[in-house]
Amino acid sequence: MMYSRILLAVDLTDESIKVANKAVALCKATGAELTILHVIESLNYAYGGDVPIDITDIQAQLQETAKERIAILEAQLDVPVQESCISQGGIESEIHRIAEEKRVDLIVVGSHGRHGLALLLGSTANGVLHGAPCDVLAVKVAKDKD
Ligand code: AMP
Numbered sequence: 067m068m069y070s071r072i073l074l075a076v077d078l079t080d081e082s083i084k085v086a087n088k089a090v091a092l093c094k095a096t097g098a099e100l101t102i103l104h105v106i107e108s109l110n111y112a113y114g115g116d117v118p119i120d121i122t123d124i125q126a127q128l129q130e131t132a133k134e135r136i137a138i139l140e141a142q143l144d145v146p147v148q149e150s151c152i153s154q155g156g157i158e159s160e161i162h163r164i165a166e167e168k169r170v171d172l173i174v175v176g177s178h179g180r181h182g183l184a185l186l187l188g189s190t191a192n193g194v195l196h197g198a199p200c201d202v203l204a205v206k207v208a209k210d211k212d
Contacts, residue, residue: 068096070097072093072098073102073103074174075104075190076136078132078136082139084205086142087143088174088203089174089203090143093145094144101148101151101168103153103160103164104153105153106132106152125154132152133152151164157193161173171200174202175194177189178207
C-alpha cells in the first residue's frame with residue numbers, strides 16, 4: 067500500500083471540498099484512512115502574543131463554527147473519516163505536529179496560484195512542505211476562477 071494514513075488540512079473555505087476530493091480519491095485508491103485537521107490560528111499567535119482583551123469567548127465560538135463546518139464537509143465526502151481534529155496554534159506547526167502524532171504518511175493541502183507579495187511571503191502549502199515529517203501533496207486550487 068502506498069499510503070495508509072492521510073491527513074487532510076482544510077481552511078474550511080469553499081475550496082476545501084476540491085482539496086478534500088483529491089484526498090478522498092487517494093484514500094479509495096490506496097485504502098488509506100482519512101484524518102481531517104483544521105487549525106484555529108490562535109489570536110495571540112497571530113498578533114504576536116499581545117492581545118489586550120479576553121478572547122476566550124471568541125476562540126470558543128471559532129471552535130464551534132469550525133466543528134459545524136467540518137461536519138458539513140465530512141457529510142460531502144465519499145469515504146468515512148477516521149477522525150476530525152481541530153487544534154489551535156500556528157497553522158504549519160500544528161499540521162506538522164498532528165501529522166507526527168497521528169503517524170500519517172501523506173499530508174494533503176490546497177495550493178494557490180499566488181502573485182506579487184503573497185508569492186514572496188509564501189503559502190501555507192510552502193510552509194507545510196518545509197519540515198514535513200512525510201510526503202506532502204499540494205492540490206492546485208485556482209483562487210481567482212470559479
Ligand atoms: P493558504 O496558503 O492560506 O491559501 O492555504 C492553502 C492551504 O493550506 C489550504 O487549502 C489548506 O489545505 C491549508 N490551510 C490553510 N489554512 C489552514 C487552517 N487554518 N487549518 C488547516 N489547514 C489550513
